[in-house]
Each structure stands twice: as structure tokens, then as C-alpha cells.
Amino acid sequence: MAQTARTMTPGSTASASTGLLRSARFRAEREADWQALEKLVAKAEQKGLHRMEFAAARDLAAGYRRATTSLAIAREISLDRALLEYLEALTARAYLCVYAPQERLGGLVQRFFTTSAPQAMRRSALFIAIGYLCMGLGALTGYLLYFENEAWYFVFMPAELAGGRTPEATTGFLRSVIYDTNPDQTGLGAFATFLFSNNTRIAIFVFGLGVFLCAPAIILTFYNGLSLGAIMALHVDRGLGWDMGGWLSVHGVTELSAICIACGGGVKLGAAILFPGALSRRAALQRAGRDAVKLALVAAVMLLVAALLEGFLRQMVQDMTMRYAIGWGVGALWLAWVLLAGRGRA
């Protein structure tokens, strides 16, 4: 190659230096077009693409495509760094404007609740069932172990969570917790305290830790079941089983379901890592993530509802049957939503 370069006539380089360079001509011919695009990009970034007039939006898209062509050509024919850097930046800015998400926030929320969330729940039925199974087995184990030896209670139940409800407490005290007519907190305060109580943290952990091969999600859910079983066993032991069931039902049906659903999402992520199938692990994780995120969002909404029920309704309703009716009624509504919503649409 160097050989051919040396055979070139000196005249050709001399004429090029007078300003008739191919790359300089290329730039001079297109400069106005690029500057017009620059203005459109600035406008689109300021106002948003959906608020631009039709003609401007059309010009932006067309100008962007011309700029990509210019960039590809300039990379081949020009060594002018200023030009290359300008075109790189301009094309990238225009690219970011043209390929922007075009979604309205309102439609998004509506679509989530009417179609995509219930569909994701139905698709992940197996994983959610695993979540319920973990919780159920944990509760059963905790229940049986309590009757074997009361000391297990202290193993399963952290002291701050029990709030004095231990095997040493009197039956009268246990009853007073269940039917507490003058609480020391306002509704809003109780709502907030609840939301940041143990169970929300467990739900977040259960979901997030599922990535690590499912095990943490399953263990945590099982553990949560253990403490549930132990506290139930304590109350059954004192003949308060039905009353405790009512107290727990008001928010528990929704709240414990939320944990099971979060566990289902976590297990789904972990399963994608364990059994990626024909995909790479990262691709499998990304695919599983599409449904798992919806499960996490559903769990979050359910926890909010549970907090509302706990904060406001539980102390207002003191009747056991009413408590059962509210708790399981809300549970039935959730079930109906999951089973019926979003059918018949793509």
C-alpha cells in the first residue's frame, strides 16, 4: 500500500489543500440539515415528542435517519475530529429522542390492574402454590412442635414481635390483645407502623433473595409459617383458637397471601437461574423477571391493603364473626380478581 502512495503525483495533494477536500465538501453540503436537526432535538427534549406538531416530529425522524447515514459516511471518508465528534453526539441525541418510551402513565396503571397483573399471576400459579406450600408446612410444623414442647415458642417467635404474648402470659391478657377496645395509636400511626413491621421486610427479602437459587425465599417463608403456627398453637392451647383466627383473618388473609406471592416471585427468579433451559442464565432471569416483577407489585399492593385493614378496621370491628367475614371476604375478592380479570384479551 505504501508503494502506491509514493507513486502518487504531488499535484493531487496540492489541489486538495485549497479547500476542495471531499470531506469538507461533504460537511458544507449537509451542515444546514444537521443544524436543523439539532434544533428539533432540543425542542423534542424540552417539550416531549408527543407534544410536537406532526410535521416537526416527522422531520425529526427523517433528520435522524439522514444523520445516521452521514455519520456512517463521515467515519469512512473524514478525519476531521470536530466533525466526527459533532455527528456522533448529534446522532446519539437524536437517537435518544426518536427511540423514547411512548406510554401514558394513566393507561399504564389501568392496564396493570385489568390485564397484565392477573395474567402474570395465573401464569405463575405453580410458583405461588409453592409459596403457599412453604408457609403452610411451616405453620403446621410450628403448631405441632409447640404442642410437643412449649419452649419451641421462644425459638420461633422473636420477643419484640410477640409483644408479651408468650406461654407465660395469662389467658386474660391474650384475650385483651385480641379484643382491644381502646388502642394507644391513631389509625394512621397503626397503618404506618404495620407497613414497616416485620412482614413487609420479610416480603421484600423473600422476593429479592429468591435470586440466590430459591433457598433463602423458601426458608424465610417457612420460618414465617413457623411463627404463625406457634402463635396459633398458643391460643388454641388456651381455648382462644377461634378468637385468634378472627383477629388474624382481618388482615392476615391478605398479608400472608402477599408474602406467599412474593415468595412465588422470588422462587420464579431462583428457578430461572437453576433451570435456564435452552437460554443463557441471564436471558432466563430477564424473562422470568417480567412476571416476577408483577408478582412483587401485586404483593406490595396487597400489603398496603392489609395495612389499611389492620390500621383502621381491626380495632373498629370487635365481633369475631364479622372479623372472619371481612378477612375472608377480602381474600375472596383477591381470588376473584386473579381468576377472572384480564380474560379474553391478549
Added chain:
Amino acid sequence: MTAAPQTRRSSRRSRRRDRPSPNTVMSPEGVPLTLRVAGIGVRLSAQVIDVAITMTAVICIVILLGLLNLTTPQTLYAIGAMAFFLIRIPYYIATELVWNGQTLGKRLLKIKVIGHDGRSLTTHAVVLRNLMKEAEVFLPGTLLFTLDATTPLLSLLSFGWIVMAFLIPLLNPHRQRLGDLLAGTHVIHLPVPVLLRDLVRETPTRGVAGKFVFLAHQLDHYGAFELQTLEGLLRVDDRRMAPAAYGHHRKTLGEIIERIRRKIGYADPVPPADHPAFLQAFYAAQRAHLEQRQLFGDRRADKHHAVPGRK
């Protein structure tokens, strides 16, 4: 000055060149675009700004609730935490959707979230990466305060999680955190298009047009790297320099011209008054020559292009 370290360095450089640069994104049009990956520092700063904004909103709300007597001091902390939680999740998702991958903090620092595969950002990606932010940024942040020697196992677990959340972005070239990896996104610096003048089209200083003529073999010594370095030097604005700096600048020009003359074998001496014009002319001739060689498929990256065995 031995050959051994030089070859080692060059082989490392070639290996680095073989890997695709993290700074390029393939557009759907098939033209690779340069979008510089944003580092941890700038992203952390954007995060701090966003937290400050949402915190301010939370404090306003709590004060309002306090004035309306809707809260008691005991539950103030819990209500504040809840308000922060309920404000920040929609804040991140809504701002990134409305402003195409930019929260207010990111807008201020001119960084942006983009789709990793070059396609547009999807709603799913925005929601996923911001939900993972809860587990990755805020949870470690709060865990940090709960580290406690009395519960060694839990503290160790939390500490492991915090370390992991910080290590993942450091260990991959796109600086993606876990949420980015799951959502298929990464964060870039917004490029700023500034069109500088074309040095070749400039009117040459009077009286020197055609004064300096370079022969083809004289232009075979340098490559694109040297040309663009010279371009940078020529773009320095010497009219607004302090006298001392100006003298220094002129001295540098003189030295550069001496080296160029020696390298290319340019016999005639250049008087100091003609220094800028000489460099201007040399730049134009060199660029014309290299661009022409490039059109013939002979790309010359730098002055080592003629050395056999190196590309």
C-alpha cells in the same frame, strides 16, 4: 527502551481493541453510536439529589400532618418512613417514564438510562430497575444503620448484601447494577453536540496560500492520531492568551515545526511569522492525503502504520 515491554504493551492494547467498547450502542439502523457509560460517582450524586428531593417532600407532608393533628410523636417516625417509601417508588418510575430515562437528579447531571440492546426503553425495564433499587440501594442503606454486634449472623448477611450491591456495578464494564442487569438497561452521559469550524475551509492567512507545498512521500509519515493531535493544537485560541502563555504557545509551535520538518525532510526553514500558516497548510495537505488513502482502504491509525507486523 528495549523491544520486549513494547510488544507486551501492544499485545495488551490489541486485546483491548478486540473487545467491543462498552461505550458503543448499536442503533436499530445498524450504525453504532458512541454513548459514554456513566460512572459510579455521577450516578451516586444523581441518587443523592433524588433522595434530597423526595426527602423534602416527605418532610413537608409530615409537618402538614403534624399541624393537622393527624399524628402523634410516637408514630411520627413510622409515618415519615412510610411517606418516603410511598413517594419515592412512584417518583422514580414516573420521572423516568415521562422524561425518557431521566429523574430530576439525572437531568441535572446530564445522564440518562438507555436500553442495553439499543432499542427504546420499555415500561417494564423502568419499573423493574426502580423496584430493584429498593433492594439494592435503599435496603443496604437502611441495613447499614442496623449493623449490630449482638446479632453477628444477621449483620454479616446484611454486610454481605451491601458489599455485593456495590461490587456488581464495579465488576462489569457497563457499570450496571443488579436492576440494570435484570431490566437490560445501562446509564450513559448525554453527549453534547458542538460543531467547531472546519480548519480546512478556513481562509488561509493572506499571502501564504500555495506557499507551502508538500510532496506525497512527505505525507506518508503520519497517521490519523498525529493529524487529530495537530487539529487540537490548531483549535487553541491564541488571541485570548496571557502574554506569557502566548510566548510559550509560540515556542511550542516552533518546536513542533522543527520536528515535523526533520521527520518529513522539509528542507526550507520556516520563519516564525509563518508558523501558524505552515501548520495550517501541513494539516490540510496531510488530511487530504490520509483521507484519500482511507478511501483506497488504507487506514492509517498512527505513525506506526508502516511498521510490518503492527496494525
